[in-house]
Amino acid sequence: MNKPTHIEAGGCREAPILKERGQREVFCGLTGIIWLHRKMQDAFFLVVGSRTCAHLLQSAAGVMIFAEPRFGTAIMEEKDLAGLADAHEELDREVARLLERRPDIKQLFLVGSCPSEVIKIDLGRAAERLTQIHAPHVRVLNYSGSGIETTFTQGEDACLESMVPVLPETDARELLLVGALPDVVEDQALSLLDALGVGPVRVLPAGRADGMPHVGPNTKFALLQPFLGETASALSRRGATQIEAPFPFGEEGTTMWLRAIADEFGVDAETFERVTAAPRARARKAIAAQSEGLNGKSIFFFPDSQLEIPLARFLTRECGMQAIEVGAPYIHKGLVGPDMDMLEVGTVSEGQDVDLQLDRCRAAKPDLTVCGLGLANPLEAEGLTTKWAIELVFTPVHFYEQAGDLAGLFSRPLRRKAKLQVVAE
Numbered sequence: 001m002n003k004p005t006h007i008e009a010g011g012c013r014e015a016p017i018l019k020e021r022g023q024r025e026v027f028c029g030l031t032g033i034i035w036l037h038r039k040m041q042d043a044f045f046l047v048v049g050s051r052t053c054a055h056l057l058q059s060a061a062g063v064m065i066f067a068e069p070r071f072g073t074a075i076m077e078e079k080d081l082a083g084l085a086d087a088h089e090e091l092d093r094e095v096a097r098l099l100e101r102r103p104d105i106k107q108l109f110l111v112g113s114c115p116s117e118v119i120k121i122d123l124g125r126a127a128e129r130l131t132q133i134h135a136p137h138v139r140v141l142n143y144s145g146s147g148i149e150t151t152f153t154q155g156e157d158a159c160l161e162s163m164v165p166v167l168p169e170t171d172a173r174e175l176l177l178v179g180a181l182p183d184v185v186e187d188q189a190l191s192l193l194d195a196l197g198v199g200p201v202r203v204l205p206a207g208r209a210d211g212m213p214h215v216g217p218n219t220k221f222a223l224l225q226p227f228l229g230e231t232a233s234a235l236s237r238r239g240a241t242q243i244e245a246p247f248p249f250g251e252e253g254t255t256m257w258l259r260a261i262a263d264e265f266g267v268d269a270e271t272f273e274r275v276t277a278a279p280r281a282r283a284r285k286a287i288a289a290q291s292e293g294l295n296g297k298s299i300f301f302f303p304d305s306q307l308e309i310p311l312a313r314f315l316t317r318e319c320g321m322q323a324i325e326v327g328a329p330y331i332h333k334g335l336v337g338p339d340m341d342m343l344e345v346g347t348v349s350e351g352q353d354v355d356l357q358l359d360r361c362r363a364a365k366p367d368l369t370v371c372g373l374g375l376a377n378p379l380e381a382e383g384l385t386t387k388w389a390i391e392l393v394f395t396p397v398h399f400y401e402q403a404g405d406l407a408g409l410f411s412r413p414l415r416r417k418a419k420l421q422v423v424a425e
């Protein structure tokens, strides 16, 4: 792994981590399908699950009702769950029917769920069999989106990890960006890298199956999201090297992320300054405008999206907030270590015992609490101001042009609270 060259000493990388294993309050990995299906234009996500899984997807992505959907659920009935039917035969039939009706599908993901895991349907074997039947027109892969012992952003990690072994081999020296960003944000990153003279640049996942990147011993990859640990390991097993850097949130994070790549690809300091000076200034101005109400305020993160550590780094260093506790479902120092190097925080916690954490949060009375939907309403009722963690994954927040919006996502609940207080007085 390449070491970053511009990171200050200090921070919380070596601080003790409070590790908790108890009841957790998080969404499952099926949630990732909502943003992945938008990114991969010729993919279809077939969840092998229950009616609950179908309802989750339908309510989270209700807009798709009016379009030709790119995801669906093969619903397991009681006879499947009781082992009275051959689930593999039924799955083959469903897939054949789907692919006949939808010739536009080039990649099919069989997505495991809690019920399919409980009755141990071997979706890996099913994917291999179905690939043989439907190749070369369609490639069938599988991953698990189950909510057993996972959090919602792991769905994307598992999906991308499933693609890595089938990426074609290359010896070319290329930069691979890893993570599904909205197209407009991805384009901004590509245009900055192009202006720096870094290339060729590939992206995983690509928009279409025939544009998937190649990978090999000369591939250098940079993660766009801090929740892609398994994908990073799979790429390393293919010989690729990770460019370690803070994540591109805020002006500072974006600059350090770009600089780590620029160093790897031999971009000189003058070019770097010329390309980044104007967007950096714009980002700083936008953050200043949005973060006025955040300065001096305290924040408490419950573990949810796995974005917690890089976001806390942004909020404390660029918006003047104080982090009381930053909880993350998993802490992978190989990914978030550079952000931890720069983060001053009261407590870093990993995993969750929700009642104990709620007690700590109530005692600390933070100005802003970032948590899942299930905790937000009760905490609001107790007088705390909250921010839904899931919104941070659905909103464009990476790179310079989104830095102001990112600060705004956190200042908005505080402004709303202040207005409500004025009305009440």
Ligand code: SF4
Residues within 6 Å of the ligand: 028, 029, 030, 049, 050, 052, 053, 054, 056, 112, 113, 114, 115, 145, 146, 147, 148
């Ligand atoms: S995968 Fe599990 S947690 Fe997710 S909707 Fe289905 S049953 Fe619920």
